[in-house]
Amino acid sequence: MTDNRPKVLVVDDAATVRLYHRTLLDEAGFEVAEAANGLEAVEAALSTAFDLFVVDVNMPKMNGYTCVETLRSETVGTPAPVLMISTEDRPGDADRAYAAGANLYLVKPVNAERLARVARMLTAGVAA
Amino acid sequence: MGLVRRNAPPPEETAAPPTTGTLMRQLDDADPDCRREAALGLGGVAEAVPALLRRVAAETDPLVRDAVLTTLAAHDTAAVATGLGGHLASDDAGLRTAAAEALATMPVSVPAIIPGLLADPDHDVRVMTAMVLADLPHPGSQTWLAQMIAEDDHPNVVTAAIDALLPSLELEHHDLLRAAVQRFPDDPFLRFTVEAALR
Amino acid sequence: MTSAATTGAGLSQADFEKFRDYFYKRTGIQFTSAKRYFVDKRIDACIRNSQFDTFTSWFAALRLNDRSDLLQELINQLTVNETYFLREDYQFDSMLRTVLPDVLALRGGPNRIVGPLKILSLPCSTGEEPYSIALRLLEEWDLIDRIDVEIHGADIDSDVLSRARHASYGERSLQRVPAKWREKYFTPLGAGRFQLDEGIRGAVTLHQVNICDTLAMRPFREFDVIFCRNVLIYFDELSSRRAAENLYGAMRPGGYLFLGHSESMSRISPIFTPTRLPEGIVYQRPIGANR
Numbered sequence: 306m307t308d309n310r311p312k313v314l315v316v317d318d319a320a321t322v323r324l325y326h327r328t329l330l331d332e333a334g335f336e337v338a339e340a341a342n343g344l345e346a347v348e349a350a351l352s353t354a355f356d357l358f359v360v361d362v363n364m365p366k367m368n369g370y371t372c373v374e375t376l377r378s379e380t381v382g383t384p385a386p387v388l389m390i391s392t393e394d395r396p397g398d399a400d401r402a403y404a405a406g407a408n409l410y411l412v413k414p415v416n417a418e419r420l421a422r423v424a425r426m427l428t429a430g431v432a433a
Numbered sequence: 434m435g436l437v438r439r440n441a442p443p444p445e446e447t448a449a450p451p452t453t454g455t456l457m458r459q460l461d462d463a464d465p466d467c468r469r470e471a472a473l474g475l476g477g478v479a480e481a482v483p484a485l486l487r488r489v490a491a492e493t494d495p496l497v498r499d500a501v502l503t504t505l506a507a508h509d510t511a512a513v514a515t516g517l518g519g520h521l522a523s524d525d526a527g528l529r530t531a532a533a534e535a536l537a538t539m540p541v542s543v544p545a546i547i548p549g550l551l552a553d554p555d556h557d558v559r560v561m562t563a564m565v566l567a568d569l570p571h572p573g574s575q576t577w578l579a580q581m582i583a584e585d586d587h588p589n590v591v592t593a594a595i596d597a598l599l600p601s602l603e604l605e606h607h608d609l610l611r612a613a614v615q616r617f618p619d620d621p622f623l624r625f626t627v628e629a630a631l632r
Numbered sequence: 633m634t635s636a637a638t639t640g641a642g643l644s645q646a647d648f649e650k651f652r653d654y655f656y657k658r659t660g661i662q663f664t665s666a667k668r669y670f671v672d673k674r675i676d677a678c679i680r681n682s683q684f685d686t687f688t689s690w691f692a693a694l695r696l697n698d699r700s701d702l703l704q705e706l707i708n709q710l711t712v713n714e715t716y717f718l719r720e721d722y723q724f725d726s727m728l729r730t731v732l733p734d735v736l737a738l739r740g741g742p743n744r745i746v747g748p749l750k751i752l753s754l755p756c757s758t759g760e761e762p763y764s765i766a767l768r769l770l771e772e773w774d775l776i777d778r779i780d781v782e783i784h785g786a787d788i789d790s791d792v793l794s795r796a797r798h799a800s801y802g803e804r805s806l807q808r809v810p811a812k813w814r815e816k817y818f819t820p821l822g823a824g825r826f827q828l829d830e831g832i833r834g835a836v837t838l839h840q841v842n843i844c845d846t847l848a849m850r851p852f853r854e855f856d857v858i859f860c861r862n863v864l865i866y867f868d869e870l871s872s873r874r875a876a877e878n879l880y881g882a883m884r885p886g887g888y889l890f891l892g893h894s895e896s897m898s899r900i901s902p903i904f905t906p907t908r909l910p911e912g913i914v915y916q917r918p919i920g921a922n923r
């Protein structure tokens with residue numbers, strides 16, 4: 306039986322954050338895959354059509370902004386919504402995320418209800 | 434027609450390699466490819482370290498910056514550790530994460546700058562420090578991470594340190610984790626992380 | 633050898649997961665839980681061959697002190713380090729079907745291309761990889777009569793290079809070579825050994841080089857396609873980054889890089905652009921001098 310829940314890719318170098326987001330999004334009705342840095346996310350997105358990306362900022366090999374730019378560039382070219390979640394709350398960070406192509410920028414920690422609500426809102430219309 | 438053999442060495446093989454002076458000048462060339470090759474060509478050249486450190490700060494092309502950092506990180510010295518440590522506070526996410534990655538490969542000289550980084554007033558810098566310690570192959574890493582978990586007053590720093598410590602978590606750390614939850618009872622992620630780690 | 637002092641089936645689930653995460657982070661190779669038994673046995677062998685007597689002390693030495701001898705042994709235990717003809721053949725399919733047509737197009741098309749197509753196998757070990765490339769081009773690429781192709785092989789180890797030069801192989805290595813090709817291109821030497829034709833041996837140029845040595849890699853330039861399979865997993869962070877930089881310098885903009893089946897650049901360096909082909913992911917040197 307194929308899984309027709311919306312597919313989300315959780316991109317974070319911290320294994321605990323991936324587990325946390327995986328648990329919350331799984332409960333919220335998503336099929337969850339993980340990537341540990343921006344490049345892994347790009348490679349994963351080349352093979353699978355995701356319905357949503359949840360992306361951290363500070364990651365080795367490829368940071369979150371570059372990751373989102375690459376997801377939006379012709380290398381991948383995904384139209385799927387991107388939610389960036391970061392520990393940073395310096396002025397300008399959110400603008401940078403939107404300039405890179407993110408749909409929403411949130412600052413950690415994000416509580417369970419909020420993440421579920423935002424994820425559902427961003428993927429509204431994707432068959433569940 | 435078909436497979437051809439190349440008998441003579443490629444012309445470049447016979448050309449003399451550029452001198453250190455030439456390479457150092459090329460670090461400021463307008464062509465990024467030229468800068469990239471110069472940075473790699475300066476591998477192992479101690480006198481080029483100051484110029485390479487200046488290039489890290491000025492460079493805008495991520496490909497060139499990566500090459501410069503690959504060369505710099507192989508000089509595991511105090512000057513390089515201090516120079517790169519300063520970039521952990523950078524507003525440029527590409528630069529601060531690339532600097533953290535390079536520092537994580539320098540177990541000889543990074544320990545000396547850790548106390549200063551742990552005391553940095555900017556919690557974002559301390560989060561980046563946890564990222565360095567996660568991968569630094571040094572027996573002291575565990576102790577510093579434990580110290581961050583016990584003492585840092587910012588929850589994001591504490592969770593970053595917990596994440597970094599997890600692969601080498603020992604029984605003796607369990608109380609430390611429980612105490613962290615007590616200190617930040619309102620942080621759902623911290624609670625979740627500690628519960629997962631203690632399971 | 634000794635029965636005592638081994639972990640046996642005693643590796644806990646938590647230890648296994650820690651190990652799996654570490655190994656993945658270090659090499660990009662992933663094990664599913666289905667492989668648990670196999671992995672346990674190989675780890676056991678590594679611990680027995682080391683001077684440590686518990687998983688914990690062995691793992692700490694591996695991780696904290698970054699002991700490359702321990703890592704090398706571990707990788708050898710957990711991967712196939714023997715090379716053979718037509719290994720991971722789907723990548724050669726990819727080269728013929730997708731990569732060479734694209735490279736030709738980048739260089740002005742089959743009628744306008746200036747200079748030969750250049751292909752590098754690094755590391756080439758005992759030669760099976762570059763010779764496989766030669767055989768598949770001769771047998772299956774319809775443009776081979778119109779276009780010059782240079783094939784180079786390189787390795788750090790002079791012993792494997794002299795064996796590559798002699799090009800005599802046994803059954804294990806030739807297993808996947810079709811009988812027709814074997815008749816056409818190999819001469820039996822007796823005792824189950826077969827030697828590759830002088831024509832092909834002579835067409836492949838072999839070099840000794842350390843992939844991490846930037847100066848030694850300088851003469852390698854303008855390659856259209858590079859195979860760098862099953863070596864980067866052995867390197868530490870800085871060496872693999874330097875190797876990636878050197879490969880980049882050896883390629884033409886738009887050139888293609890194949891890594892081993894279980895390898896990925898995502899653990900090494902972001903300087904290449906990953907590209908999806910029908911047969912899997914390959915890497916390209918970005919086309920602009922600058923991205």
Ligand SMILES: C[S@@+](CC[C@H](N)C(=O)[O-])C[C@H]1O[C@@H](n2cnc3c(N)ncnc32)[C@H](O)[C@@H]1O
Nearest residue numbers: 713715755757787788789841842843861862863
């Ligand atoms: C497992 S073989 C891979 C052969 C072939 N590419 C394949 O996939 O079947 C690994 C080879 O890497 C070579 N090697 C190891 N370190 C190297 C280095 N620094 N530079 C070049 N070659 C190296 C070894 O000599 C060995 O022949």
